[in-house]
Amino acid sequence: MAKPLARYAALTGYIEVSRMLGIDPVQLLRTVGLDPSSLDLQDRWIPAASVARLLELSSAASGRPDFALKLAEHRRLSTLGPLSVSIREEPDARSALRMLIRYQHMYNEALHIRMTERDGLSAIQVSIEPGEAIPVRQSVELAVTVVHQLLRNLLGEHWHPVSVCFEHGRPADDSTHRRMFGTPPTFDSDFSGIVTYTGDLNEPNRLSDPGLRTYAKQFLDTLSDPAEPTIEGRVRELVELLLPTGRCSIDQVARSLGVDRRTVHRHLAKSGQTFTAVLDTTRAELANRMVRGSRYSFTEISEMLAFSTPSSFSRWFHQQFGASPRDWRKQAAPNAAVEVGHPRTDMSRDAQNDVPEG
Structure with a gap:
């Protein structure tokens, strides 16, 4: 089976964050076989394992276990590429998440998101499978934070998750995690992801313009069929x-x-x-x-x-x-x-x- 790929957009803000934290982004990119001059080509595909390695190396080099969270602060909805146009116009957070799950391969083939609902709670589980047995702590934290930011954009600043969970252990300093999520994350959990009230997912998407929804769907249909890349x-x-x-x-x-x-x-x-x-x-x-x-x-x-x-x-x-x-x-x-x-x-x-x- 072919190893999964990811878009260069997964590294949005990498140069700025690395320099801010005092590490050499160009050297680290070359260490994992990535071309620094191609970072602005956001839609180009690269091995997902290279992205995972880069994030782990950058965290170690900077001495910052919260490296991925700092990187997530540079994210915008547009980082999802053409998919962001349609997600923005979905009527509520649930349908936006379902669209993200359906078309997630357009953004990152190693990213897997699953949503389950039970007893008034919805669990959004996130995993990273780069096709190799390598550490993915930073990649998972980046993905979970991006999903959290998406929900915050759709639902507004008043929304807070019931909990944010990670399968890996707690870092020595989790202050950035607390600030980003507005709640103390749970570490050593059974899964990585976000738990929220199911009712919150029914809330209207505050970004949506009903008049543009049909056009957004037509635009997405012209881009890709949700089939595996060849x-x-x-x-x-x-x-x-x-x-x-x-x-x-x-x-x-x-x-x-x-x-x-x-x-x-x-x-x-x-x-x-x-x-x-x-x-x-x-x-x-x-x-x-x-x-x-x-x-x-x-x-x-x-x-x-x-x-x-x-x-x-x-x-x-x-x-x-x-x-x-x-x-x-x-x-x-x-x-x-x-x-x-x-x-x-x-x-x-x-x-x-x-x-x-x-």
């Missing part, structure tokens, strides 16, 4: 993620997905694709985007796209786009009238050989 889509995301790290190979992609390379080949073949074709297309798209911008030098781009030398990158780029990187960047400057050529789907033998195999 391996083909995951391969494309992982290729884009791994190329700048110099570790983009079918073996590495297969390991990230939790399958063998034959499974990757088989799924790609079903859609008439090969791994090499996906790699070539993604490499060309990244090159086009990086060269058109001014953030990176051509030497840096060459390294990020796994070329052995800047000259081999330049030769490959000219074959793909019909212009040198320098000319392409000039034509992409403000007021440029036209582009020269279009990227081709094939790739030179030299360029293919420049991609590391492991």
Whole structure:
């Protein structure tokens, strides 16, 4: 089974919080194999296990067991991406939670939320399953806090949970937890999540505009069917993620997905694709985007796209786009009238050989 992925949006505010707490966010991101320059691409998918590792490392490096809660303070409803548009317009908190549960895979495939109701109380249970046996304390605290904030946004500041529960033990200092939740959390509990009065979930959503509800539903329907993402889509995301790290190979992609390379080949073949074709297309798209911008030098781009030398990158780029990187960047400057050529789907033998195999 493929390992779950999460959106970069799961790390919203990470740079700011890390710097505020005196740790190096760039170094920590690279330690877990994530590209710091891609943090602003919120809808890009990355391994959920990498996010979990990053949060645990950041908590340890900063000496702050409440790291995830500090990160949650930077969350807004919009962090949920397109899903936030529809959640905002649901008539009450219960229907908003049900929508979040139904479409949670659009945000984080490792996140699992379940809601049960009994004797006037509703338990919203949260778990994180990153596909590996790694600590998830910080990830769980982040997810529970985000659900708490969602309910607070929908119901108003007057709402308070009956209890907030965590399966893990109490930290030495739980003052941030008390402040965030407005009540002392219960640690070493049977589950992680929130217990609230069922009646509170029937309260009208104070953010909702009934006139926009139909439009919000139509918008969500155009975005995604709540079906499991395909391996083909995951391969494309992982290729884009791994190329700048110099570790983009079918073996590495297969390991990230939790399958063998034959499974990757088989799924790609079903859609008439090969791994090499996906790699070539993604490499060309990244090159086009990086060269058109001014953030990176051509030497840096060459390294990020796994070329052995800047000259081999330049030769490959000219074959793909019909212009040198320098000319392409000039034509992409403000007021440029036209582009020269279009990227081709094939790739030179030299360029293919420049991609590391492991």
